[in-house]
Amino acid sequence: MLGKTCEIDRMVKSMGEGVVMINKQGELAILNSMAKQALGFSSDEEVTIDNLVKYITNKKNDNFFRKGVECKEYVPIEIEVSNPCPHFLSAIQTLVKDENGEELGIVTILRDISKDKEINQLKSDFISMVSHDLRSPLATIKNVIEILLAGQAGEVTDAQEHLLKLADKKINTLNYLVADLLDLSKIESGQMRMEFALMDVVEAVQDVLTTLDKTVQEKNIQINANLLPRTPKVYGDYQRIVQIFMNIIGNAVKFTDNNGLITIQLSEEDGYAKISVKDTGPGIASEDVNKIFDKFFQSEKTIESSSKGIGLGLAIAKKLIEAHKGKIEVESKFGEGSTFHIFFPFLKMRKKS
Ligand SMILES: Nc1ncnc2c1ncn2[C@@H]1O[C@H](COP(=O)(O)OP(=O)(O)OP(=O)(O)O)[C@@H](O)[C@H]1O
Ligand SMILES: [Mg+2]
Numbered sequence: 001m002l003g004k005t006c007e008i009d010r011m012v013k014s015m016g017e018g019v020v021m022i023n024k025q026g027e028l029a030i031l032n033s034m035a036k037q038a039l040g041f042s043s044d045e046e047v048t049i050d051n052l053v054k055y056i057t058n059k060k061n062d063n064f065f066r067k068g069v070e071c072k073e074y075v076p077i078e079i080e081v082s083n084p085c086p087h088f089l090s091a092i093q094t095l096v097k098d099e100n101g102e103e104l105g106i107v108t109i110l111r112d113i114s115k116d117k118e119i120n121q122l123k124s125d126f127i128s129m130v131s132h133d134l135r136s137p138l139a140t141i142k143n144v145i146e147i148l149l150a151g152q153a154g155e156v157t158d159a160q161e162h163l164l165k166l167a168d169k170k171i172n173t174l175n176y177l178v179a180d181l182l183d184l185s186k187i188e189s190g191q192m193r194m195e196f197a198l199m200d201v202v203e204a205v206q207d208v209l210t211t212l213d214k215t216v217q218e219k220n221i222q223i224n225a226n227l228l229p230r231t232p233k234v235y236g237d238y239q240r241i242v243q244i245f246m247n248i249i250g251n252a253v254k255f256t257d258n259n260g261l262i263t264i265q266l267s268e269e270d271g272y273a274k275i276s277v278k279d280t281g282p283g284i285a286s287e288d289v290n291k292i293f294d295k296f297f298q299s300e301k302t303i304e305s306s307s308k309g310i311g312l313g314l315a316i317a318k319k320l321i322e323a324h325k326g327k328i329e330v331e332s333k334f335g336e337g338s339t340f341h342i343f344f345p346f347l348k349m350r351k352k353s
């Protein structure tokens with residue numbers, strides 16, 4: 001038994017991740033060298049339970065490692081450490097219990113995410129730069145095509161008209177892509193402006209269905225929209241909510257084969273308006289389900305039908321939903337279709353006193 005404890009002790013000490021454990025008496029039971037370094041301490045500096053948070057700049061309270069900061073189990077939070085130079089850690093906390101369910105303490109796993117953050121920032125800066133630089137030449141090209149099509153630069157033959165229309169269609173696709181890239185960079189840099197008002201979810205769904213109607217007809221897809229008679233009102237930015245539904249319902253239409261079925265349902269659940277979009281499309285492989293909300297992710301399995309996009313729709317939708325304090329969930333089995341559930345909180349009415 002003692003041998004096993006020694007082995008575990010050695011394993012924890014040599015882990016590449018920082019490990020901190022505070023026992024139920026509130027004492028520092030484990031602090032491996034990675035944790036010491038991650039928390040900003042030099043190797044000869046003494047760490048005690050009272051100075052454990054000495055170099056953390058965004059701590060909400062000094063009991064951080066004991067109780068956690070508003071921290072749900074397994075949900076990583078970001079902490080900022082000032083020493084020896086500013087850096088960022090991801091912290092995941094878990095309550096450790098014995099076989100009888102008695103609390104043994106709180107364990108925190110720390111990982112340095114400074115490099116990841118730096119890379120993400122570089123990616124965002126790049127996206128923002130490229131999309132800004134693409135926008136104005138694209139607008140000019142579109143303008144030129146329109147002038148030519150209108151015959152303002154001379155008579156246009158049928159063959160020329162056909163080619164110009166094709167070019168115009170491709171420019172539109174590019175414009176959508178650039179708009180998505182710009183939206184993403186605005187959301188990521190916190191510059192997305194939203195205009196919140198009390199709005200009708202059903203109307204937004206219907207707007208989207210009208211826009212998609214042509215493709216739906218072409219693919220002979222049946223849409224069963226069960227929209228509640230009592231319209232749930234949520235507090236949101238109407239255009240952004242339309243954009244969210246456009247991405248989710250648009251995906252269902254894009255990935256569902258001809259003659260498929262899409263079912264849209266509205267319900268209320270735990271203070272949320274819930275919109276479920278179910279399709280009879282290809283479904284999502286289990287190894288991909290957690291990745292579909294990552295930007296630029298497109299499943300190998302749907303790569304043909306997704307060739308019309310770049311894998312930004314769901315990343316944008318998720319961020320916009322979160323900006324509405326909502327959430328999105330997906331249920332899917334490969335080969336059996338997918339269901340996306342979108343939740344928007346109902347506006348809480350303040351009671352009149
Ligand atoms: N309803 C669905 N059925 C099957 N797979 C889906 C569905 N919705 C999304 N996916 C998978 O998730 C990936 C990411 O979706 P997302 O909307 O972000 O990108 P996209 O539709 O490929 O491109 P974009 O939205 O930028 O035009 C898709 O490429 C596809 O593999
Ligand atoms: Mg999409």
